[in-house]
Amino acid sequence: MPHLDENAIRTHPLCGPLDRMPAEYRGPRRLGRDGWLNFVQRLGRGEEIDLVRAATAGGRRILDVGGGTGELTRAVAAESGRCTTVEPHRDRVATLHLATEAEGAGVIEAFPGRAESLPFPDASFDVVFSTWVLPFVDDLQRSVREMARVCDLSDPGARILLIGGAPDNELINILNEVCAPIAGEPYDHHGFLLVTAAEILAEEGFRRFALQRTESALHFPEISLEERIDAACTVLVDFWYEGHPRAADMRSALRPAVRGHFERRPHAIGDQGTVLVARPGAPS
Numbered sequence: 563m564p565h566l567d568e569n570a571i572r573t574h575p576l577c578g579p580l581d582r583m584p585a586e587y588r589g590p591r592r593l594g595r596d597g598w599l600n601f602v603q604r605l606g607r608g609e610e611i612d613l614v615r616a617a618t619a620g621g622r623r624i625l626d627v628g629g630g631t632g633e634l635t636r637a638v639a640a641e642s643g644r645c646t647t648v649e650p651h652r653d654r655v656a657t658l659h660l661a662t663e664a665e666g667a668g669v670i671e672a673f674p675g676r677a678e679s680l681p682f683p684d685a686s687f688d689v690v691f692s693t694w695v696l697p698f699v700d701d702l703q704r705s706v707r708e709m710a711r712v713c714d715l716s717d718p719g720a721r722i723l724l725i726g727g728a729p730d731n732e733l734i735n736i737l738n739e740v741c742a743p744i745a746g747e748p749y750d751h752h753g754f755l756l757v758t759a760a761e762i763l764a765e766e767g768f769r770r771f772a773l774q775r776t777e778s779a780l781h782f783p784e785i786s787l788e789e790r791i792d793a794a795c796t797v798l799v800d801f802w803y804e805g806h807p808r809a810a811d812m813r814s815a816l817r818p819a820v821r822g823h824f825e826r827r828p829h830a831i832g833d834q835g836t837v838l839v840a841r842p843g844a845p846s
């Protein structure tokens with residue numbers, strides 16, 4: 563597959579919607595503890611796990627930035643023998659340790675820390691990945707520069723992998739259309755995050771890019787349609803707006819959109835992703 567340069571990333575349909583590209587970062591989204599855990603319990607991401615495992619394979623020193631509950635950290639450690647992760651949320655770091663001991667899934671090193679200031683010397687890793695994290699960082703530019711700093715440009719297998727929402731992400735689109743206006747927030751554009759990351763990575767010497775899609779979805783196996791709508795409205799609002807003063811309004815406003823969605827896709831809401839892989843050097 564030919565590699566893309568950063569200009570091709572900027573206009574690539576997988577980084578869309580291109581006609582809604584914002585001028586600047588909207589600022590971090592806060593992730594509540596319970597909202598995220600309820601979300602994860604319904605998330606089926608088999609294909610995404612396989613993709614990240616394969617895309618990081620061969621790495622000797624692998625870093626997962628913002629490992630969360632560690633689902634991908636563990637999968638990568640199981641595949642490649644070890645994986646290091648940095649995660650700001652204390653509870654999640656603790657959970658990672660427990661899960662590792664229980665499952666014996668390769669060696670995991672978990673450090674408290676933030677993407678903006680990674681606690682490692684320059685060029686400590688040959689593979690760095692960060693999935694569904696960019697919307698949550700305080701400083702997008704610094705975070706991406708840090709990922710480039712700790713990735714060893716001189717290693718022939720060096721790569722940085724990022725995942726954000728694809729333009730047809732059903733979950734993000736419903737939240738953007740219904741809840742963002744109630745919260746008075748701008749459209750949450752994941753393509754912008756990946757385009758910005760590509761521009762920064764290119765400046766740092768990672769100029770060979772590849773893009774692909776990945777499929778995952780939240781599952782709602784409840785038989786009753788009304789139960790499914792209740793569950794989906796709660797999970798979606800708590801994921802992006804846990805504790806928001808207008809969360810109840812959002813749950814009500816979501817009902818028609820979610821009902822319409824379940825008429826087309828009765829038991830799942832898609833969480834489609836765009837995968838960006840950056841490698842050192844100029845595009846071929």
Ligand SMILES: C[S@@+](CC[C@H](N)C(=O)[O-])C[C@H]1O[C@@H](n2cnc3c(N)ncnc32)[C@H](O)[C@@H]1O
Nearest residue numbers: 628629630650651676677693694695698699700
């Ligand atoms: C949606 S979760 C994704 C978790 C994991 N990467 C995955 O794909 O399962 C976002 C994660 O980013 C973490 N996070 C938030 N701000 C961060 C920051 N500044 N640096 C690193 N991670 C951060 C959160 O604590 C959370 O675990």
